[in-house]
Amino acid sequence: MGSLQLFHSISVSVSPATNFRRRPLIKGRVSACLNVDVEAPSPLKVKCGESKEVIEEEKKFLVGTYARAPVVFSSGKGCKLYDPEGREFLDCAAGIAVNALGHGDPDWVRAVTEQASLLTHVSNAYYTIPQVELAKRLVANSFADRVFFSNSGTEANEAAIKFSRKFQRFTHPDDKQPPTGFISFTNSFHGRTMGALALTSKEHYRTPFEPVMPGVTFLEYGNIQAAKDLIHQGQIAAVFVEPIQGEGGIYSATKEFLQALRKACDDAGSLLVFDEVQCGLGRSGHLWAHEAFGVYPDIMTLAKPLAGGLPIGATLVTERVASAVAHGDHGSTFAGSPLVCSVATTVLDKIANPSFLSSVSKKGHYFKELLIQKLGGNAHVKEVRGWGLIIGIELDVPASPLVDACRDSGLIVLTAGKGNVVRLVPPLIISEKELEQAADILLQCLPALDK
Numbered sequence: 001m002g003s004l005q006l007f008h009s010i011s012v013s014v015s016p017a018t019n020f021r022r023r024p025l026i027k028g029r030v031s032a033c034l035n036v037d038v039e040a041p042s043p044l045k046v047k048c049g050e051s052k053e054v055i056e057e058e059k060k061f062l063v064g065t066y067a068r069a070p071v072v073f074s075s076g077k078g079c080k081l082y083d084p085e086g087r088e089f090l091d092c093a094a095g096i097a098v099n100a101l102g103h104g105d106p107d108w109v110r111a112v113t114e115q116a117s118l119l120t121h122v123s124n125a126y127y128t129i130p131q132v133e134l135a136k137r138l139v140a141n142s143f144a145d146r147v148f149f150s151n152s153g154t155e156a157n158e159a160a161i162k163f164s165r166k167f168q169r170f171t172h173p174d175d176k177q178p179p180t181g182f183i184s185f186t187n188s189f190h191g192r193t194m195g196a197l198a199l200t201s202k203e204h205y206r207t208p209f210e211p212v213m214p215g216v217t218f219l220e221y222g223n224i225q226a227a228k229d230l231i232h233q234g235q236i237a238a239v240f241v242e243p244i245q246g247e248g249g250i251y252s253a254t255k256e257f258l259q260a261l262r263k264a265c266d267d268a269g270s271l272l273v274f275d276e277v278q279c280g281l282g283r284s285g286h287l288w289a290h291e292a293f294g295v296y297p298d299i300m301t302l303a304k305p306l307a308g309g310l311p312i313g314a315t316l317v318t319e320r321v322a323s324a325v326a327h328g329d330h331g332s333t334f335a336g337s338p339l340v341c342s343v344a345t346t347v348l349d350k351i352a353n354p355s356f357l358s359s360v361s362k363k364g365h366y367f368k369e370l371l372i373q374k375l376g377g378n379a380h381v382k383e384v385r386g387w388g389l390i391i392g393i394e395l396d397v398p399a400s401p402l403v404d405a406c407r408d409s410g411l412i413v414l415t416a417g418k419g420n421v422v423r424l425v426p427p428l429i430i431s432e433k434e435l436e437q438a439a440d441i442l443l444q445c446l447p448a449l450d451k
Contacts, residue, residue, distance in 0.1 A: 076103030154191025187248030249417025250392025285361030
């Protein structure tokens, strides 16, 4: 049975032949030993320091980049999370749309343990079977011809930036100034590294780190004419767009908008990049969100759910784009490891099953209608929107009091947009009964908005 055992001291036996230095244990510090298997964890048997102590220790030893919610999670199973004191929470955040198969999925755990016992990492200086198998699966299930692996969504977008610039130089060999500009849109989020950050619309994310990558123009999401006018000027290397914006507030593009971008890019020689880091891989009820619109990109970036909780990013490209990329143009030490790729193949195979996707679509429609029915009459609720199991509840006030009240009542949800949207991205395996429970808790907690 999975358990987290905590000790205030550890006895380590070292052979005389072993000569290494180690820092002494700090008095009062807690060190952990983790044993994991496929059985459901028993939260009441989890032994560890009190949540308050963990929170205090975090403040002492970690860089303060996260405004964390005051809760410690120590185990999970399915769509449930547990804290060290044994309290149960219904997870409608899924690690920010990462844990598509929930927590402790038996097939996921089996893939991790079996591959870990064989080979975990050798670097991209060599060939490995799981990496090739995952790439084959992604190509077979998408528009793409080739794949580049990385470790996160922001890395996948950094690769797309580099590939777009390289493509323009490759296709304009005689031009001293080939197209190097980029278009991104309002309410966009593409990552926090310097290139992807430059494509992210929120100024307060970019301002502390300026100057970021130059050459990015932000246009209104959905403004066809503005996009066409700028693309046709011939200086745009690529257009980055999320078919469904997650961090920005759960806004969906229209078919007409994406079609117009596709045609304008084709006419001008620009590349069209779909960022599906959050909305891709079954989240919308389609394997890829863009499939609902019948519009296909030159490049697509993926990450969050692909390995079900392990770090991975993927940049999928057409042969036309791949032909511009040569040895040494990009790379990564950790990316595409046998362990992560083996697990990602298991995740992809489960989610790509038509019956699985159909269930996501069905549950998403049911959940959205349930939320409209239960919450729609509240004066603070402006709109319930979304596709599949990526749903936003827009409020006329900040969403934090509602999110906090839900957490206190055993439901984990997120915010989005300008802080006024409740974001619901549960594991794709969530049951209708659990969705009803989530809707009931949200309804019960709505009075928190009036305090």
